[in-house]
Amino acid sequence: MAIPIVNGTSCLSLYASSKELLDQAINFYTNIIGLTLHSEDEDKLYLSNDDSTLAVKLVLSPKKGLSLDEIITKRDTLIKSLNVHDWRSLETTIVLKYTELVNLISSLKTFNQPVQLSPNELFPNEVYTIDPLGNIVGFTTSENPLAVVPPIEKFISEEHILSTLMSTTVSDRSRNDDSENSPKRNIAIMTSGGDAPGMNANVRAVVRAAIYRGCKAFAIMEGYEGLVRGGPQYIKEMSWHDVRGYLSEGGTNIGTARCMAFRERAGRLISCKHLIEAGINALIVCGGDGSLTGADLFRAEWPSLIQELKDTNEISLEDFNTYKHLNICGTVGSIDNDMATTDATIGAYSSLDRICRAIDYIDATANSHSRAFVVEVMGRHCGWLALMAGIATSADYILIPEKPSSSKDWQEQMCTIVGKHRAKGKRKTIVIVAEGAITSDLQPISANDVKDVLVKRLGLDTRVTTLGHVQRGGTAVAFDRILATLQGVEAVKAVLDVTPDTPSPLIAIEENKIVRKPLVEAVKITKSVAEAIQNKDFEKAMSLRDSEFSEHLSNFIAMNSANHNEPTLPLEKRKKIAIINIGAPAGGMNSAVYAFSTYCMSRGHTPYAIHNGFAGLSRHESVRSMDWLEIEGWNSVGGSEIGTNRQTPQDTDIGMIAHYFEKYQFDGLVIVGGFEAFVSLDQLEKARPMYPAFRIPMVLIPATISNNVPGTEYSLGSDTCLNSLMEYCDVVKLSASATRDRAFVIEVQGGNSGYIATYASLISGAQASYVPEEGIALDQLESDIKSLKEAFSIDRGLSKSGKLILKSTNASKVLTTEVLADIMKSESNGEFDVKTAIPGHVQQGGLPSPIDRTRAARFAIKAVQFIEAASDELLEFKYALDFPTDNKTITGTAAVLGVKSSHLKFRSIRQLYDFETEIGRRMPKNIHWAKTRDIADQLVGRTRLVKP
Numbered sequence: 028m029a030i031p032i033v034n035g036t037s038c039l040s041l042y043a044s045s046k047e048l049l050d051q052a053i054n055f056y057t058n059i060i061g062l063t064l065h066s067e068d069e070d071k072l073y074l075s076n077d078d079s080t081l082a083v084k085l086v087l088s089p090k091k092g093l094s095l096d097e098i099i100t101k102r103d104t105l106i107k108s109l110n111v112h113d114w115r116s117l118e119t120t121i122v123l124k125y126t127e128l129v130n131l132i133s134s135l136k137t138f139n140q141p142v143q144l145s146p147n148e149l150f151p152n153e154v155y156t157i158d159p160l161g162n163i164v165g166f167t168t169s170e171n172p173l174a175v176v177p178p179i180e181k182f183i184s185e186e187h188i189l190s191t192l193m194s195t196t197v198s199d200r201s202r203n204d205d206s207e208n209s210p211k212r213n214i215a216i217m218t219s220g221g222d223a224p225g226m227n228a229n230v231r232a233v234v235r236a237a238i239y240r241g242c243k244a245f246a247i248m249e250g251y252e253g254l255v256r257g258g259p260q261y262i263k264e265m266s267w268h269d270v271r272g273y274l275s276e277g278g279t280n281i282g283t284a285r286c287m288a289f290r291e292r293a294g295r296l297i298s299c300k301h302l303i304e305a306g307i308n309a310l311i312v313c314g315g316d317g318s319l320t321g322a323d324l325f326r327a328e329w330p331s332l333i334q335e336l337k338d339t340n341e342i343s344l345e346d347f348n349t350y351k352h353l354n355i356c357g358t359v360g361s362i363d364n365d366m367a368t369t370d371a372t373i374g375a376y377s378s379l380d381r382i383c384r385a386i387d388y389i390d391a392t393a394n395s396h397s398r399a400f401v402v403e404v405m406g407r408h409c410g411w412l413a414l415m416a417g418i419a420t421s422a423d424y425i426l427i428p429e430k431p432s433s434s435k436d437w438q439e440q441m442c443t444i445v446g447k448h449r450a451k452g453k454r455k456t457i458v459i460v461a462e463g464a465i466t467s468d469l470q471p472i473s474a475n476d477v478k479d480v481l482v483k484r485l486g487l488d489t490r491v492t493t494l495g496h497v498q499r500g501g502t503a504v505a506f507d508r509i510l511a512t513l514q515g516v517e518a519v520k521a522v523l524d525v526t527p528d529t530p531s532p533l534i535a536i537e538e539n540k541i542v543r544k545p546l547v548e549a550v551k552i553t554k555s556v557a558e559a560i561q562n563k564d565f566e567k568a569m570s571l572r573d574s575e576f577s578e579h580l581s582n583f584i585a586m587n588s589a590n591h592n593e594p595t596l597p598l599e600k601r602k603k604i605a606i607i608n609i610g611a612p613a614g615g616m617n618s619a620v621y622a623f624s625t626y627c628m629s630r631g632h633t634p635y636a637i638h639n640g641f642a643g644l645s646r647h648e649s650v651r652s653m654d655w656l657e658i659e660g661w662n663s664v665g666g667s668e669i670g671t672n673r674q675t676p677q678d679t680d681i682g683m684i685a686h687y688f689e690k691y692q693f694d695g696l697v698i699v700g701g702f703e704a705f706v707s708l709d710q711l712e713k714a715r716p717m718y719p720a721f722r723i724p725m726v727l728i729p730a731t732i733s734n735n736v737p738g739t740e741y742s743l744g745s746d747t748c749l750n751s752l753m754e755y756c757d758v759v760k761l762s763a764s765a766t767r768d769r770a771f772v773i774e775v776q777g778g779n780s781g782y783i784a785t786y787a788s789l790i791s792g793a794q795a796s797y798v799p800e801e802g803i804a805l806d807q808l809e810s811d812i813k814s815l816k817e818a819f820s821i822d823r824g825l826s827k828s829g830k831l832i833l834k835s836t837n838a839s840k841v842l843t844t845e846v847l848a849d850i851m852k853s854e855s856n857g858e859f860d861v862k863t864a865i866p867g868h869v870q871q872g873g874l875p876s877p878i879d880r881t882r883a884a885r886f887a888i889k890a891v892q893f894i895e896a897a898s899d900e901l902l903e904f905k906y907a908l909d910f911p912t913d914n915k916t917i918t919g920t921a922a923v924l925g926v927k928s929s930h931l932k933f934r935s936i937r938q939l940y941d942f943e944t945e946i947g948r949r950m951p952k953n954i955h956w957a958k959t960r961d962i963a964d965q966l967v968g969r970t971r972l973v974k975p
């Protein structure tokens with residue numbers, strides 16, 4: 028049993044398997060690290076340092092109707108009488124007595140017996156060592172390890188924000204000079220190529236981040252066309268308020284175009300002159316592969332363009348010297364997702380959302396008439412939209428430019444697969460054709476070609492649906508708002524960072540991480556994809572798309588061949604693998620079960636579903652093998668088809684569970700769920716010495732809207748949740764705006780995790796968000812109310828001025844949503860109204876989002892692959908667990924699959940549970956989204972006084 032005393036835990040129980048071991052451990056604690064032993068129980072020993080930490084929790088409950096001033100006065104009296112300081116919240120943990128363990132650490136060095144101390148990577152002011160029983164013993168130098176309120180840190184000056192908020196469009200286009208008050212740079216943003224949902228969010232982020240950093244922000248209207256035309260009509264300075272409401276608006280408000288003139292050198296020459304005239308010294312281009320190719324060319328040509336302008340006296344020598352280097356940066360905005368070196372382009376997932384919704388609708392009518400539908404989707408020369416839609420809607424067949432075959436082959440293959448699906452009883456057929464679909468002879472394949480084949484060869488009643496520009500319409504999904512916002516902020520940072528010697532950057536995303544890539548490289552690789560296709564080198568084309576693309580394609584092919592092709596594994600390698608859902612429903616749970624089952628079938632494994640969680644198993648032996656036809660369509664439904672509940676193995680009957688594992692001879696287990704699933708995996712792993720049935724590979728696929736599973740930055744369901752919440756917030760904001768002078772306090776779920784509240788505030792443009800990690804500090808509340816008043820007084824009577832405040836349910840138990848709204852209302856002195864809105868379980872979402880569907884497929888298939896690989900490894904250790912000292916290697920076979928920065932990783936449950944989790948709070952120790960909170964606040968001009 029290992030209970031670390033890291034983070035202020037001052038008590039440790041010792042359990043040893045023999046007297047000898049226990050004596051060794053006692054010696055270690057008493058003689059080596061100098062702790063005192065206590066015995067309160069006959070068979071248990073407790074250890075603590077003499078001056079053990081005493082923590083008390085004080086809660087001040089404000090009576091309804093108390094003003095903020097009265098509450099603060101009350102709190103201050105308490106603070107004085109208790110003689111504590113730094114207590115700014117209504118509820119907090121205060122350490123009244125504490126002896127610094129730092130002394131202990133230094134004294135360790137003086138003992139004769141060496142103690143091996145290791146640094147704690149998560150917390151730099153902590154070290155740990157391992158006692159003879161294998162317990163982790165941690166030491167901290169933190170002065171107050173139990174305090175939840177860190178020292179006040181002002182991140183930005185309030186004056187700066189206020190002056191920014193007050194600024195209106197300034198017509199004076201003063202050039203960037205070095206005088207103290209002048210802005211650092213004049214940064215312009217343009218949107219170009221086909222419009223894409225999220226472009227507005229990108230413009231908003233660039234404008235506000237530029238102003239926040241003391242720069243002037245400009246918009247180039249109508250893409251490159253605006254640059255070619257020039258002048259104040261096309262190059263406009265933007266104020267903080269000009270982009271209000273942009274987050275929820277589709278298309279691009281600053282206009283876009285496909286501009287022929289910019290393709291010519293003459294067009295670029297005049298553009299160069301116009302940029303200089305406007306005093307722009309940094310340009311951010313949000314567009315697709317074409318736009319960024321243009322940007323790259325512009326950058327490469329800039330020295331010759333500016334030279335020519337000087338030689339022809341179009342610009343002065345001073346201008347020539349000031350604007351010698353074009354400071355340019357790309358943020359990729361296109362629904363096509365065809366730009367190399369980034370996993371996703373702004374708009375692609377919104378478009379995928381429109382496509383999946385349309386196919387979900389088509390499904391119903393196709394099923395009713397037992398028809399086939401050929402759906403043509405956009406994407407120009409890229410098959411990403413078609414491929415992802417194929418996975419998300421479990422289409423029967425897809426045709427994409429990256430994997431063409433001869434005219435004869437694709438027809439043959441499609442008819443075989445569709446024919447087999449029909450023979451198995453499927454009533455509907457969906458074939459998705461990318462608009463760029465071609466044969467291996469580069470002949471285009473149209474939707475009508477596909478229809479003709481289905482009609483002639485299979486006699487299917489077939490219809491064609493071309494989705495067209497619907498795919499580019501509407502508001503951006505949550506992912507695109509996040510991507511566009513984070514990329515916009517990063518782009519501003521990037522143009523301020525670059526020097527004449529650094530390559531122009533493109534802002535990309537890898538898994539979950541925003542990164543900078545060289546623009547020139549990205550353009551080069553993108554071009555070579557097109558060249559490879561033209562040269563019929565399709566393997567190369569595929570390899571040049573990002574690695575996720577080919578992974579998704581092989582996953583689609585595997586799932587699609589389930590249960591009718593010869594399985595890919597030899598008989599002796601085929602296994603019995605079970606899947607179970609644990610915890611609250613989360614979007615993507617069904618998709619995970621679907622992908623798991625079909626992939627297992629394609630490999631030759633037998634997939635089993637354990638229905639209704641561990642309680643279902645232990646009480647009703649709820650095990651069923653999966654049937655292909657039964658799971659058809661599960662991808663597109665919300666909730667959990669196999670049933671889920673929160674009970675862990677120990678909550679039910681772990682012995683019975685082991686019995687059934689034994690009975691069904693499971694060779695592997697996939698658990699899909701949130702924190703209870705995490706705890707369940709821990710319990711099963713710990714029970715391995717007792718129950719050999721659990722000595723099988725086990726993988727947790729994180730799925731919870733709270734996104735609080737240690738070991739991953741992403742849990743299935745959190746995207747679906749964010750989208751539901753975003754739609755809810757948009758509607759509430761619309762109402763608040765229409766009513767004028769109204770704010771809403773919206774209560775957000777998420778347990779002790781502020782992830783959902785933080786991201787929802789980023790994508791809805793909320794004025795403030797309160798999360799459990801920070802609590803609600805009174806001075807923060809005071810400051811937020813002050814900003815709210817100021818914002819309302821500036822916005823008076825204007826449109827789009829509704830305000831939102833998001834509050835995690837657990838941010839404060841005392842300051843409930845109602846109380847918070849009451850305080851704000853009474854502080855408003857009648858200048859604005861405050862109402863509450865509680866979306867509740869709507870946040871679990873209805874239909875799973877395409878992101879959750881496709882990620883679920885990827886996670887589930889990776890989980891099966893992990894079980895295949897770990898089984899071999901485990902075989903060697905099958906009996907090793909009878910000897911406790913040998914059990915180390917096996918712990919890696921019970922793992923959490925997660926996204927960590929830019930990688931997908933399997934992390935051992937032992938490492939995660941023992942070192943990286945705050946079990947009591949049901950949270951990972953490390954909060955990966957702290958920076959996002961800063962950005963969400965920056966972009967609404969909020970001054971945050973408390974950090975998580």
Ligand SMILES: Nc1ncnc2c1ncn2[C@@H]1O[C@H](COP(=O)(O)OP(=O)(O)OP(=O)(O)O)[C@@H](O)[C@H]1O
Pocket residue numbers: 219220221222251284285286287288289290291314315316317318319320321322324360361362363407
């Ligand atoms: N090779 C190039 N040289 C100069 N300018 C270019 C070049 N390619 C594209 N552009 C400019 O970028 C504009 C947009 O390009 P394009 O129409 O290919 O769209 P895109 O940026 O790829 O976006 P999307 O594909 O999403 O519509 C073009 O109209 C043109 O002004």
Ligand SMILES: O=P(O)(O)OC[C@H]1O[C@](O)(CO)[C@@H](O)[C@@H]1O
Pocket residue numbers: 221315361362363405406407462499
């Ligand atoms: O809107 P337009 O100019 O007709 O262009 C359509 C093209 O633009 C895109 O929507 C975005 O590049 C492509 O998928 C499609 O081929």
Ligand SMILES: [Mg+2]
Pocket residue numbers: 220315316317361363365407
């Ligand atoms: Mg393009």
